[in-house]
Amino acid sequence: MVSSLKKMKLIAISATMSLLLAAMLACNIGGEADAPAAEPMASEPIKFGMILVGPRNDRGWSQAHHDGGAYAAQKTGSEMIVMDFINPADSPDITVAQVVDQMVEQGAELIFATSEDMKDGILEAAASHPDVPMIWSSGDSAWADGDAYHPELANLGNIMGKMEYGKMMAGCAAALKTETGNIGFVGPLINAETKRLANSAYLGAKYCWEESRGKNIADLNFEIKWIGFWFHIPGVTLDPTVVTNDFYDSGADVVISGIDTTQVIVEAGKRNSSGEQVWAVPYDYHGACAEAPGACLGVPYFNWGPSYLNTINAVANDNFSATWKWLGPDWSNINNEDTSMIGFAKGDALGDDNWDTLNNKFIKGLANGDINLFKGPLQYQDGSTFVAAGEEASDKQIWYTTGLLEGIIGDAGD
Amino acid sequence: MAIVEFEIILAAIISMSAPLVLAVVGETISERVGIVNLSLEGSLLITAMIGFAVASITGSVLLGFIAAALLGGIIALLICFANITLYINMIAVGFTLTILLGKLSSYLGQPFVRIPGPYVPQIEVPWLKEIPIIGKAVIDQNVVVWLSIASIIIAWWFLYKTKSGLVLNAVGENPYSADARGINVKFIKYFYGTLGGAIVGMAGASFSLHSIYGWSNGHTLNYGWICLAIVIFGGWNPVRGAIGAYAFGGLQIMALKLQGVLFGLSQVLPLIPFPLMIMSLILIQYSQDKQFIPNRVRSILFGNQPEHLGDTFKRG
Numbered sequence: 070m071v072s073s074l075k076k077m078k079l080i081a082i083s084a085t086m087s088l089l090l091a092a093m094l095a096c097n098i099g100g101e102a103d104a105p106a107a108e109p110m111a112s113e114p115i116k117f118g119m120i121l122v123g124p125r126n127d128r129g130w131s132q133a134h135h136d137g138g139a140y141a142a143q144k145t146g147s148e149m150i151v152m153d154f155i156n157p158a159d160s161p162d163i164t165v166a167q168v169v170d171q172m173v174e175q176g177a178e179l180i181f182a183t184s185e186d187m188k189d190g191i192l193e194a195a196a197s198h199p200d201v202p203m204i205w206s207s208g209d210s211a212w213a214d215g216d217a218y219h220p221e222l223a224n225l226g227n228i229m230g231k232m233e234y235g236k237m238m239a240g241c242a243a244a245l246k247t248e249t250g251n252i253g254f255v256g257p258l259i260n261a262e263t264k265r266l267a268n269s270a271y272l273g274a275k276y277c278w279e280e281s282r283g284k285n286i287a288d289l290n291f292e293i294k295w296i297g298f299w300f301h302i303p304g305v306t307l308d309p310t311v312v313t314n315d316f317y318d319s320g321a322d323v324v325i326s327g328i329d330t331t332q333v334i335v336e337a338g339k340r341n342s343s344g345e346q347v348w349a350v351p352y353d354y355h356g357a358c359a360e361a362p363g364a365c366l367g368v369p370y371f372n373w374g375p376s377y378l379n380t381i382n383a384v385a386n387d388n389f390s391a392t393w394k395w396l397g398p399d400w401s402n403i404n405n406e407d408t409s410m411i412g413f414a415k416g417d418a419l420g421d422d423n424w425d426t427l428n429n430k431f432i433k434g435l436a437n438g439d440i441n442l443f444k445g446p447l448q449y450q451d452g453s454t455f456v457a458a459g460e461e462a463s464d465k466q467i468w469y470t471t472g473l474l475e476g477i478i479g480d481a482g483d
Numbered sequence: 484m485a486i487v488e489f490e491i492i493l494a495a496i497i498s499m500s501a502p503l504v505l506a507v508v509g510e511t512i513s514e515r516v517g518i519v520n521l522s523l524e525g526s527l528l529i530t531a532m533i534g535f536a537v538a539s540i541t542g543s544v545l546l547g548f549i550a551a552a553l554l555g556g557i558i559a560l561l562i563c564f565a566n567i568t569l570y571i572n573m574i575a576v577g578f579t580l581t582i583l584l585g586k587l588s589s590y591l592g593q594p595f596v597r598i599p600g601p602y603v604p605q606i607e608v609p610w611l612k613e614i615p616i617i618g619k620a621v622i623d624q625n626v627v628v629w630l631s632i633a634s635i636i637i638a639w640w641f642l643y644k645t646k647s648g649l650v651l652n653a654v655g656e657n658p659y660s661a662d663a664r665g666i667n668v669k670f671i672k673y674f675y676g677t678l679g680g681a682i683v684g685m686a687g688a689s690f691s692l693h694s695i696y697g698w699s700n701g702h703t704l705n706y707g708w709i710c711l712a713i714v715i716f717g718g719w720n721p722v723r724g725a726i727g728a729y730a731f732g733g734l735q736i737m738a739l740k741l742q743g744v745l746f747g748l749s750q751v752l753p754l755i756p757f758p759l760m761i762m763s764l765i766l767i768q769y770s771q772d773k774q775f776i777p778n779r780v781r782s783i784l785f786g787n788q789p790e791h792l793g794d795t796f797k798r799g
Binding site: 123124126127128154158159294300301302303304307308310311312314315318319330331332335336339340342343344360 | 491492494495498499593596597598599602604605606607623694695696697699700701702703704705735736739740
């Protein structure tokens with residue numbers, strides 16, 4: 070009798086647990102225009118794989134890639150296979166090489182691996198599938214003059230945008246808007262890419278603070294805090310929400326996002342809507358300002374569509390070559406979705422006068438070469454020379470930036 | 484200037500600690516009636532996920548909180564059912580649930596990982612926010628922060644100043660005596676255990692809709708364990724527990740401020756609650772053996788662990 074009662078109780082526990090489960094289940098820096106040259110349109114559509122580090126709808130880095138792939142697929146009638154969340158935190162048991170194997174098995178004729186963090190996996194996959202063209206976005210494995218050249222991987226090319234220009238625009242917008250002279254920069258992890266982007270934002274801010282507003286650079290505080298990765302990983306990185314609020318609490322009124330998710334603009338929006346005069350510049354995705362239009366000064370964004378379209382056409386036309394492409398804006402119209410790799414979408418909070426300065430003076434100056442912010446003398450925080458007086462930084466100097474520039478407050482990870 | 488900076492830091496600590504305060508209050512109520520909700524780590528994860536998911540789908544932050552509170556209550560109810568009705572060890576059930584719920588939150592929450600969604604809006608209170616210190620620290624916040632502060636006061640008043648609170652404490656201290664006096668021990672345990680779980684559920688939603696906005700795998704990682712530690716550190720008193728939660732928030736703010744100066748220390752500061760928990764337990768155990776320490780002093784220093792905390796109540 071007691072035994073059967075126990076059994077009934079166990080069944081009751083199991084049933085309750087099952088109900089709970091079921092309920093839950095229901096639920097180039099010199100300034101010339103260097104937009105990608107158009108390939109002839111593909112004769113036949115292809116199937117290609119898109120490996121994303123984050124979710125395809127993050128309104129940040131991953132969505133920019135996803136939308137670029139969708140643009141190219143739509144233009145060519147090709148089919149895109151998407152795998153998102155491919156990173157050690159979200160998918161610890163899945164490697165990039167495994168994903169590539171699976172995509173190739175599904176018939177993918179071209180693979181896009183879209184994160185710097187995918188380096189080891191895509192190098193391994195390219196070696197394993199030498200007949201499948203691949204693009205490692207943001208990498209430098211196909212750069213003959215680069216420090217990490219892999220000439221043996223003739224099927225692995227690289228595409229990256231010259232976001233340095235976009236960050237200069239972000240920095241300029243911040244400097245034009247700030248009332249306190251305190252600008253924060255939420256950085257991801259510390260590497261050459263993130264340092265050159267932070268430096269670019271600072272150079273843009275410095276230029277517009279001094280030249281457009283006529284102020285002394287000593288009165289501009291430009292501080293960077295690193296969270297530890299491109300997005301928040303609980304228990305591993307700092308929380309970007311907390312870092313952003315700490316910037317505002319410490320007197321910054323503009324925060325520039327260097328991370329791939331939207332916390333910076335969201336926090337700015339919360340404060341702005343309660344009456345605080347604070348603003349933000351998000352990153353990566355052209356629609357990022359929609360999170361908080363009233364707090365958004367504008368967004369520098371990647372437009373991967375044209376370069377991905379060219380790559381698909383090249384593969385379909387059988388003339389793919391593994392090259393390193395570092396593509397800048399189409400200076401005739403940086404927001405042309407069919408031609409420009411880098412754009413800057415104006416935010417509502419920037420104001421017409423500031424936009425006029427940013428667009429008709431600063432961006433125009435970058436476009437025609439009148440403004441070259443990577444011209445020496447430029448020094449790192451420790452006083453060592455980045456670019457000597459009278460010289461202009463080469464692509465290699467910029468790509469492999471080793472430190473933060475003098476004038477930036479924050480750790481350079483040295 | 485120093486006052487302004489103090490106000491700002493205090494406001495940041497109070498805002499950031501709000502979810503942890505709610506969780507501590509919820510768990511304190513539960514433990515005072517004798518129910519240890521060891522599923523806390525998993526409960527916070529899944530209620531944070533459900534809160535954000537429901538709010539994202541419906542566009543209503545309120546519905547997100549309601550869903551999270553309901554789920555938190557159901558989880559606690561399961562533990563109560565397992566222990567009070569089925570006489571199963573609540574520690575074992577809670578621990579198993581923590582693992583299950585943590586994994587479930589990752590699995591079910593995948594469509595919501597790192598996507599933007601709704602959040603608790605800031606509310607502007609024009610005049611009161613100008614009051615020195617509390618204006619910035621307390622008034623110029625949002626509903627979650629106000630709720631967390633109110634929960635401390637209400638829980639303290641209820642536990643120590645009302646007849647119902649006396650009954651609750653009596654059941655946690657000695658359910659057999661309470662039973663002998665005609666108190667419906669099982670009902671009291673069920674009710675307050677579930678209520679504590681519902682408050683923990685609201686704490687989960689407060690993480691994803693307020694302090695750590697959004698959802699990602701392991702979003703509230705370790706906060707459940709930290710909460711359990713703080714409840715012990717706080718001597719099962721909601722006010723002392725809340726102070727512990729605010730101290731933990733302060734450590735996190737300090738860790739951020741020290742990033743540029745002492746990177747190593749900023750990694751270590753958030754770990755402090757764990758050794759504090761061990762020390763508290765040692766001191767409680769030590770003081771219980773020392774009859775020369777008056778009960779009143781022992782209570783102030785170490786708090787009062789409910790005598791029958793975690794025990795299975797079974798009528799002889």
